[in-house]
Amino acid sequence: MSQTTPEPVAENHTSTKIYYQIFAALLILLALTVGVSYVDLGAFNEVIALAIAAAKALLVILFFMHMRSSSRLTWLFAAAGFVWLGILIALTMSDYVSRGWMGR
Amino acid sequence: MAELHSIMATPVAHHFEDAEQQHEANTLGMWTFLATEVLFFGALFAAFYIYRASYASTFKETSRHLYMSIGAVNTVVLLTSSLTVALAVHAGEHRQRRRMVRFMLATLVLGLLFLGFKGVEYFLDYREHLVPAFNFAWEGDNPGQAQLFFIFYFIMTLVHGLHMIIGIGVIIYLAVRARRGHYDQDPTAIELFGLYWHFVDIVWIFLFPTLYLLKQ
Amino acid sequence: MSATAPALKIREPSYINVAYTAKSWLLTTDHKRIGLLYMVAITVFFFLGGLAATVMRMELLTPQGDLVLPETYNKLFTAHGTIMVFFFLIPSIPATLGNFLVPIMIGARDMAFPRLNLASWYIFMFGALFAIIALITGGVDTGWTFYTPYSTTYSTSSVIPMAIGILIAGFSSIFTGLNIIITVHKMRAPGMTWFRLPLFIWSMYATSLIMVLATPVLAMTLLLVAVERIFHVGIFDPALGGDPLLFQHLFWFYSHPAVYIMILPGMAVISELVTCFSRKPIFGYKFVAFSSIAIAVFSFLVWGHHMFVSGQSIYASLIFSILSFAVAIPSAIKVFNWTATLYKGTIAWDTPMLYALGFIGLFTIGGLTGLFLATLPVDVHVTDTYFIVAHFHYIMVGGAVLGYLGGIHFWWPKITGRMYPEWWGKVSAITIFLGFNLTFFPQFIVGYQGMPRRYYAYAPEYQVLNVMSTAGASILAIGYILPLIYLIWSMREGPIASDNPWGATGLEWQIESPPPTENFAEIPVVTAEPYQYHSDGTFTPQTSKSIREVRQEGHSG
Amino acid sequence: MQGLPFLPDSASTIAGRVDSLFLVLVLLALVFAVPVAGLIIYFAVKYRRGTDVDRTNAPNENLKLETTWIVIPLILSMGVFGWGARLYFDMFTVPKDGMDIYVLGRQWMWEFKYPTGQRELNVLHVPVGRDVRLTMISEDVIHSFYVPAFRVKHDVLPGRYTTAWFQATKPGTYHLFCAEYCGTEHSGMIGSVVAMAPKDYQTWLDQNRTTSASVIAENTSPSAQAVAPQTMAQAGAQTFQHLGCYVCHRPDGEGAGPSLVNVYGKPVQLINGEIVLADTNYIRDSVIDPNAQIVAGYDPIMPTYAEQISEDELLKLVEYIKSLGNGTEAPPEQNNPTSGLSQGGGSSDNQGSSTNGGSGQP
Ligand code: HEA
Ligand code: HEA
Ligand code: CUA
């Protein structure tokens, strides 16, 4: 994000290594999530699948999208979208889960 | 995206003080746009999960009718394209024009590959009478709920696919200009495209388990 | 308006007379010109919406439905609501005054993304085109809320073009918001720290947050409505497993925050007016500033208060109710601080100030009746009655529209280089205030008595109050037509305005009227807090050196 | 409170309570609005330009003041919230021992069905002094049942029962409005509620004792016409027969499905371990979407009836299954085939009555 000044070209190999490592991690997580989907864990299937997806997204954001080296402000902006989505889901769900509570 | 144009002009636009201000404004602008996109897709996810909570059994059944293998392969394709975009951005930052263009072309190919697989999958879905409003037929229980699943499946993947198509259009444009050396001085445009493309990838990272995997 | 601009008192070409061709307007990336493009568009829409309201009020003069057919009436209030909300009020202040003022107030030459800014206007007009197509092809009869399954399955009117039009216009609003956010973050002049920002900027920033984070949800929701309607598949239709309440959740997730998109910019204007015309710094700057942000954030937590009798779980209703009370607090902070600002001021009764004082009073009434609605049992009785209609007109017309008009008058000399006729300004401000109250106060009463909204015929006992309301509306109409006439007149004939006719402190007043295209020859150095009005009648502008001095230094140095 | 001219008729047990809360809110609004408006005018006049008043030491901030005007409104509004929440609970807690009336909304008319078999359009007769429970459903779009004099309003949804209740306190005829916009004749979807002294109500009931075969035949299939049933439960029993429910649901529980005797209002153990209450919506869902919730110990073999059953028949089934609650057949009612359909209401053109906009109508 803040690399406006060009860096020396020589650093090339070391600095792209991380991308390949992250890529490998993403593939492993993918294999893991597909594997887990064959096992019946009840409600945990959902939790695990979404947790793995979140982990993958986090890796992409942190490393591919350079969030790791970004300003606090960028963090805030990136987080805002997800926090607000959380509000949407949580408050809507609050209606659905509690509808049956009072014997309609 | 409309702003890419002004970014491409290497000299600092008249209203900016210096290149750094311009660069920061551009990246922050892209992040803001992505926050919007999160909620754009988010509305779909929210609606989907609410129906999924109510019709869990039907949705699990319907999920089994999707081609998980194609979905998984496509995930690999998209993750790889994310890697190539990241490498293209990296090359751009290091002022390596040829390398950058090569990785952009790789991304382009991978993007097209994704759409190709998706097309095949849609065709298979069509053959199995899973396309609501066109030929939907459901043997099992609760055809209404099953159809609901497929409506969401198609809307979500189509909106995602539309983002892919836009991305592919942009990368073709960028690649042509990059070859001519337009971004040798200031690769911000490539960087912004990278952010966009990674985001589209992230959407798929969530779509894949949401649609294909929650079948137990 | 370009071709007619006479030789104003211009030291160098102003943004208006740098070029006169239509092309120079339609392809401009100058934020000031784009602001004016918006102003023309939304003025047309305001009068269109007003025209619909006029016919509605005439129909409601008598209890029987005798003037128009019921389906026509339904199309009228839908046209009125959608036009007023999506094509007038939401773009009103942000896209006109916001566009014009945000860069200048923070000492920038333009928005961060000028082309995107122009694109926003075209997107807006493109969406408006769809809306007009919807109106021409028979209109829409769903109400501005598009409740399912009526809108998706049962209505036979042009729902799809209208939904698409609003969806498209929504993206215009997203891009405007994005532009403002980035501009405020990245384009501030040296010395323009966050706490030196005029409160106008704080409010516009909060507004933009809502635009960016809420509008996409509306876009997706309307897309789903269109899909359901086009393909006859169930998404919200219970016959096919859908849930109509889910639509309401998604719709109000946008539309409640959207009401703050409408009022926050009004508050933005009022903070400027109250300080300038009391010649005093704002009372409690930080509280007013942060209350804008608080409103923006809280606004996302209360949407369910539109669904208290919808079949929503009562526990969810409790949560939404208590949060609705909470969101009132930041608004209360603003009202009290404005009032305290008047204390020991030197108050000038100029037209903009009349609007500002009217705003505070009417917004307070509208807001306090909002609390009635947030109170669960009272809402059960009055929801979907004229009490609601009165509540939101008090805020949207008495608040937002008055704020907009006040702002237009205040910055008119800056925008056009001409003064409006002060006497007519006062007359119309007072006319609007009186006509407004006569129109909408009776609706509180008739609402509590139980008259449902969206009724084209009603029970006879409600007639007296409805006649009052219609009478008020005709006064109101005169009040709106007057400024239209004299403002247009003043563009050619009005007295020439000085650079700073009000003696205000903001950066926009330290440059020429109308400003040159680049706003500032040199980026100004901000040296003072906003609103440094002193009790001896003097004031300290936000930049210590006039721009001309800066420019001269630049030349000699 | 009756004396205040701008308040509408107040004719239910909660109406007065809503009014008190409303008036307190009016008071509260005045407490804030009057000082704000008063101070604005006072300051604007006193400190207007040109007056010679003391303007020295004008404050620009005052933390104490800010805290005060944050905390006081917060406390007051929380008080109002609490009061409102209590009353809201009372308004939404359906009394256990009320009398049931079923409400069907459709574009653009109201149909009321009494368990005893009477059926009316756009007019609802109720006794004074008894809790009346409404179980409401729409055949098409969302409507809203609104009686201003009772301060009662609740949306009537398609696809799901909603409930409302009231207890009338004063005999009279009151407005009934549809408050949720529902299309062209939304403002014609009106009628009246006639609250009667219990004795008059009984007389009315007897006079309108159901029910001519012709009326029933509108909504039931031909086979039901043979014997004209009287009560809703009996009509429901017939539907139960001819849809074949009895094959699996036998009172002794020997069929493929559980016995429906004593099911209503009791908790049901589901196969996934959940325990749900067998309320009206549960029964409705069991017929429309049987596999959503499977009773523990049974196979998911029950077919869906979504395509074959109307909302009207469903209500009768619900009433029938309710009537099995005490373990016996519904008490036989006397057959009295006078006209059961009393037309009425303010709307002149109810074209809606001949067409059925219903979604599940065969
Ligand atoms: C600009 C638009 C705008 C604004 C700013 C508001 C502001 C508020 N609104 Fe309003 N509202 C609408 C526009 C707006 N509303 C519209 C259009 C509808 C109808 C939509 C439709 O159905 O078509 C609606 C409907 C609506 C409902 C749903 C009614 C129903 O349909 O049943 C509710 C319920 O809670 C509500 C509440 C509030 C509250 C609590 C505020 C608060 O933000 C108000 C805060 C302000 C104050 C409180 C005044 C100042 C404070 C003081 C002077 C101090 C005293 C304060 C205290 C004691 C706390 N509004
Ligand atoms: C910004 C928002 C806004 C504004 C400014 C207004 C302005 C007005 N509104 Fe509107 N109103 C809404 C937003 C707004 N409204 C919304 C959202 C609804 C809900 C819709 C729904 O239910 O779906 C609504 C509903 C609504 C109703 C309820 C309809 C019903 O439920 O049946 C009524 C009834 O009186 C009404 C009246 C008015 C009046 C008299 C004005 C006046 O202030 C208007 C005065 C203006 C004029 C009178 C214009 C003067 C011009 C002319 C007379 C024509 C001359 C023409 C040319 C020169 C071209 N409005
Ligand atoms: Cu039914 Cu309005």
Ligand SMILES: [Cu+2]
């Ligand atoms: Cu709201």
